[in-house]
Amino acid sequence: MSEFNGTLVKARGVSKNFKRGSETIHVLADLDLDIPAGDFLSLMGPSGSGKTTLLNLIGGLDRPDTGSVEVGGDRIDSMGSRKLANWRARHIGFVFQFYNLLPVLTAARNVELPLLLTPLSKKERRQQVETALKIVGLEHRTKHYPRQLSGGEQQRVGIARAIATDPTLLLCDEPTGDLDRKSGDEILDLLEALSKDHGKTIVMVTHDPHAALRASRNLYLDAGKLTAERPE
Secondary structure: OOOOOOEEEEEEEEEEEEEEOOEEEEEEEEEEEEEEOOOEEEEEOOOOOOHHHHHHHHOOOOOOOEEEEEEOOEEHHHOOHHHHHHHHHHHEEEEOOOOOOOOOOOHHHHHHHHHHHOOOOHHHHHHHHHHHHHHOOOHHHOOOOHHHOOHHHHHHHHHHHHHOOOOOEEEEEOOOOOOOHHHHHHHHHHHHHHHHOOOOEEEEEOOOHHHHOOOOEEEEEEOOEEEOOOOO
16 A cells, blocks of 8 residues: 555545434534545544544544445455454554553554564564654664653654554644644654655644644544535
8 A cells, every 4th residue: 555646545425423322423424535645634623523533434443334435445444353453554553642652661662563463573673663763863762761751752752653564644643732832843844754755644633723734735624524614
């Protein structure tokens, strides 16, 4: 999938509902979405609008109730659980708001985690870890533990972990939400570089208009629908 050109993500007629007691919450309603390869897309919308739900559907962490989700030509909504897990490990990199680093592991070992699901040798894993940490500017922090790193550095480790398998698609859920402005801007600089210099396709959920401006395209999600215009 890393060589895929054209429309990388294609969602058609996607709906997703959740149950809250006897009540049905309609989160996404007959949604269509195309994401070209190499796009840096920001998704904005009010709290509870379904931004993270849509991100999870694109990344194969959840399935739509109706509709289809295709990534790199693969229909992921119809895959079995084992096949989907293997596909996700090969093709998707996740970046989380609160980093999700394991405190008992060094930066290098945290970055290596997704590579343990691949057939790479120990030497190959080490080389990819070194490359990923160099890309995010933390090659000098390989042996440091999360508690020894600043918030911005921890998020850089999180991004290195996400790109260690060389995925085409990076899914970022509020990647600057727990950072001060300076650290957040450094993370946005890094995401821009991954898009422009490394050809990564990035989907970023954010509530911050300042962060959204750094993306090449913005979409707004409200009442289960996507629009290019910010709702009033």
